[in-house]
Amino acid sequence: MRALHVVTLHTPTHDFGGPTRVALNLCGGLRAAGEQAALVALGDGFPAGPLPREVDGVPARLFPARHVLPRFEVSGITSPSMLAGAPALLRSADVVHVHLMRDLVTLPMALLAARMGRPLVLQTHGMIDPTHNRVARAVDVLGLRWVLKHADAVLHLTDTERELTRAVVGPPATAPAMAPAYRLVNGVAPQAMRPPAPAGRPPTVLYCARIQEGKRPQDFVAAMPTVLAKYPHARFVMAGPDTGALAGDMLALARSLGVGHALEYIGALDHAGVLARLRSSDVYVLPSVKDAFSVSVLEALSVGLPVVVTRTNGLAPEIAASGAGRLVDSAPGDPENGTRVGRAVLELLDPAASAAASEAAWRLARASFTLDAVVDTLRGLYERVSGPHLPGPRRTRPARGLRPGRRPSAARAS
Incomplete structure (x- = not known):
């Protein structure tokens, strides 16, 4: 064929x-x-x-x-x-x-x-x-x-x-x-479960998608104060091509919120680089309100990385049913979007919740979304x-x- x-x-x-x-x-x-x-x-x-x-x-x-x-x-x-x-x-x-x-x-x-x-x-x-x-x-x-x-x-x-x-x-x-x-x-191709985080390493929260309005990177940045209030040494990594010319605006937003020191923009990654970042993170966040079936979320699940997505994400029902992450309500312009994302991230940084969601994420990807x-x-x-x-x-x-x-x-x- x-x-x-x-x-x-x-x-x-x-x-x-x-x-x-x-x-x-x-x-x-x-x-x-x-x-x-x-x-x-x-x-x-x-x-x-x-x-x-x-x-x-x-x-x-x-x-x-x-x-x-x-x-x-x-x-x-x-x-x-x-x-x-x-x-x-x-x-x-x-x-x-x-x-x-x-x-x-x-x-x-x-x-x-x-x-x-x-x-x-x-x-x-x-x-x-x-x-x-x-x-x-x-x-x-x-x-x-x-x-x-x-x-x-x-x-x-x-x-x-x-x-x-x-x-x-x-x-x-x-x-x-x-x-x-x-x-x-x-x-997505089946992957090995990501290794446990080294003892003493600060939590890492990852956004890995195009930097454009439709993906709502501003909600990722707006979540930072809520998380840093409990985990002051947490790191936030924003990766992906800047197709919306918004990366500079996101860094400026972080500075205006007093959390610029905790945000790093690393630009676009190749596929191997994406998987490496997913394995070295603790929570994956995609606040997009229109993703039908995000490949980046699937790849996060495939390595056992818990996810935070909006309820309108096409994968939301499976994530909720399996316990592979947390769902948040989101609407463009709602000032509470960031707070809701931050609270969901905090839930998944709890050690017991993180372990359960990690196992559920890995099993969900293997059971329902293998490329074969x-x-x-x-x-x-x-x-x-x-x-x-x-x-x-x-x-x-x-x-x-x-x-x-x-x-x-x-x-x-x-």
Whole structure:
């Protein structure tokens, strides 16, 4: 099986975060299972010279990013050379798996794959939902709705994501139904349990995600006074690419609260660096209110690191049920957000609570979110949407072979 994963962007500092990491994880898992999988994306921020042909062990076809609409940031980049070569790339694959957003990379590739009759799987990562933005709504009318109807499968992380994506297509009474929807959770490679903290080491609290408004790093910083009141030597580490140009503001906020001495910003990390920081920390905090299924939270769980997340995080139900961390209420602009996060961190710094949550986190990741299980599900889905090999250079796509009445054993239609 030859799977082509299309994602918007890859940079040396992993600025695009989750979707690219998920695509790389899935490609790596597919290859480990004996399938052929490769990544197609734009490359940006690399030194002059040829772009890498491999990312984290995954074959990659990266095209130089051209910023044609700078004010739209990642949604406004494209590559004429990628679009020109797209038909050949798409024909080379048995399944085209597009990590879809409203942009000039994944949406054109998905539209072309559907028009060419290529077996097409869409994964939206919580990025496709109803909007009042006029430009985004125009994109929906010009192509997004059509491709959501004509794909072979649309993958969702949660029931909420599925319903929001369906709402973009339109009410069933007035528009054809969205393509069959299947749940596919994110998965991570199993990891060894992190070692106990050395005796006498100050507690370390970690934020490791993009530094941007949507991730709410200000709530992480605002939690510091509450924690430092009990643990005056605690250290707070903020890691991740500064895509929102907010790192300086966060350091200034810490100084204004009188806790600047306890906060360190270390910038973007590679994957090995992320795992190393997770292993050397005591609590992981992600105050984002919109993460559908955060890979960074999964990676924290995988090493047995207790987590603090908002109740709107897609992993919140599993974290609460297992005892792998604490949930907090959060709303943009609420001055109590930081205090609530701080109190949750204090709970998890208690030695007994920390030990119980650490064990629960590690077991949860192993039981429910291993990459092998996710890849097995995905392979079963690919087999159904790709259909039998037919003679000639192209294959006829099966007519709606994934309707809910015909569910593949490894995936669940909904």
